[in-house]
Amino acid sequence: MKILVQKFGGSSVADLECMKKVRAKVLNEVAQGYKVVVVLSARAGQTNKLVEMAYQWSDEPNPAEYDALLATGEQESVALFSMLLSDAGVKARSFLGFQVPILTDNAYNTARIVSIEAGQFLQELKRFDVIVMAGFQGYSMENRITTLGRGGSDTSAVAIAAALGSELGQDVDCHIYTDVDGVYTTDPRMVPPAKKIDKISYDEMLEMASMGAKVLQIRSVEFAKKYKVPVWVRSTFTNDKGTLVTQEDESMMESVMVSGVAFDKDQVRITILGVPDQPGISASLFVPLSDHDILVDMIVQKASRDGITDMTYTVSHKDLKRALTYTEKVCKEIGAQGVEYDDQVAKVSVIGVGMRNHSGVAAMAFSALHKANINILMISTSEIKISCLIHADQLEKAVQTLHTTFGLDGE
Ligand code: ASP
Ligand code: MG
Numbered sequence: 001m002k003i004l005v006q007k008f009g010g011s012s013v014a015d016l017e018c019m020k021k022v023r024a025k026v027l028n029e030v031a032q033g034y035k036v037v038v039v040l041s042a043r044a045g046q047t048n049k050l051v052e053m054a055y056q057w058s059d060e061p062n063p064a065e066y067d068a069l070l071a072t073g074e075q076e077s078v079a080l081f082s083m084l085l086s087d088a089g090v091k092a093r094s095f096l097g098f099q100v101p102i103l104t105d106n107a108y109n110t111a112r113i114v115s116i117e118a119g120q121f122l123q124e125l126k127r128f129d130v131i132v133m134a135g136f137q138g139y140s141m142e143n144r145i146t147t148l149g150r151g152g153s154d155t156s157a158v159a160i161a162a163a164l165g166s167e168l169g170q171d172v173d174c175h176i177y178t179d180v181d182g183v184y185t186t187d188p189r190m191v192p193p194a195k196k197i198d199k200i201s202y203d204e205m206l207e208m209a210s211m212g213a214k215v216l217q218i219r220s221v222e223f224a225k226k227y228k229v230p231v232w233v234r235s236t237f238t239n240d241k242g243t244l245v246t247q248e249d250e251s252m253m254e255s256v257m258v259s260g261v262a263f264d265k266d267q268v269r270i271t272i273l274g275v276p277d278q279p280g281i282s283a284s285l286f287v288p289l290s291d292h293d294i295l296v297d298m299i300v301q302k303a304s305r306d307g308i309t310d311m312t313y314t315v316s317h318k319d320l321k322r323a324l325t326y327t328e329k330v331c332k333e334i335g336a337q338g339v340e341y342d343d344q345v346a347k348v349s350v351i352g353v354g355m356r357n358h359s360g361v362a363a364m365a366f367s368a369l370h371k372a373n374i375n376i377l378m379i380s381t382s383e384i385k386i387s388c389l390i391h392a393d394q395l396e397k398a399v400q401t402l403h404t405t406f407g408l409d410g411e
Contacts, residue, residue: 007157042073274337
């Protein structure tokens with residue numbers, strides 16, 4: 001049995017006209033002999049509307065009921081779309097998360113998939129040409145409806161592809177249709193010569209996704225990586241074949257040093273000045289932050305002089321106030337001199353598995369920024385990424401410079 005998973009986002013199923021375009025895409029695959037699992041998001045704007053409603057009704061919506069409400073957006077989409085398929089003479093039916101069944105943990109609003117029993121689903125797929133499955137939802141161990149976090153339909157699609165693949169013992173491809181035609185070397189709105197990438201590794205995609213290239217939900221990429229699901233990102237509105245997100249191979253490492261330039265405007269730099277340089281100081285600062293779920297991104301400790309140093313770290317804007325509160329408290333406790341912050345900063349990163357094979361990428365990036373007269377405030381590196389914190393007003397110039405330096409500009 002040839003199976004394909006096709007996922008369509010909210011803008012692709014916004015109204016009847018859009019849904020008819022989607023139907024044509026699905027019928028194409030049915031004509032090729034595929035049994036198709038169509039995973040749908042709520043129609044554009046619908047989830048936001050439901051969120052608003054929840055807060056009109058309640059100051060603090062009950063988490064389980066909140067999920068039961070949000071999940072209706074997808075229920076609407078799959079029912080409507082299944083009707084359209086039936087009208088076209090296709091044997092189709094809808095499936096909600098609990099009917100699949102997609103079991104999750106009990107973390108309402110951001111539930112994680114625990115298991116999918118695909119056996120029964122597979123039997124149904126033998127009887128139908130197309131199954132239209134609601135994205136974004138599952139059910140908890142307490143037998144309540146859960147949702148998988150915003151953008152979660154991507155994860156639903158990858159997860160059902162993984163489950164069917166393992167049930168059948170073969171790869172099941174997952175096509176994620178959206179309103180862009182693939183993953184780009186950087187945001188084309190900032191750098192018009194940005195190019196579409198044909199093939200990218202899971203790890204690169206994770207770095208791109210976590211830094212503002214918001215094409216796929218990060219969890220879906222983690223899932224795809226874990227279960228080796230080939231994921232295609234393509235546009236509903238063109239016939240381009242899109243970008244393949246897949247396992248890293250030799251050719252990827254050989255061909256280019258850098259695959260993309262990502263950036264993140266959501267950074268604030270906090271510095272704690274005049275810190276005594278002794279064991280336990282980092283722990284006394286970062287343990288309380290982590291205990292309060294404040295995500296720290298970059299960290300730098302200055303070389304110490306006479307046993308005194310400065311510690312600098314970055315967090316997102318939404319955590320600034322809380323981070324300052326805890327940092328000022330620690331500052332007093334350890335006898336540091338004071339706390340400063342700067343919210344006019346941004347992070348630019350070059351990403352590529354090619355860095356594993358090529359040396360000198362960091363030097364090239366720093367020289368390029370120097371030539372463009374851009375001051376680097378902080379640096380962090382990993383095997384496949386070099387990130388620099390810079391002043392926010394120089395971000396665009398930095399992204400453009402690095403994009404050109406690493407040969408990513410298209411015609
Ligand atoms: N409808 C949900 C959202 O808007 C899930 C999704 O679209 O993937 O976040
Ligand atoms: Mg999305």
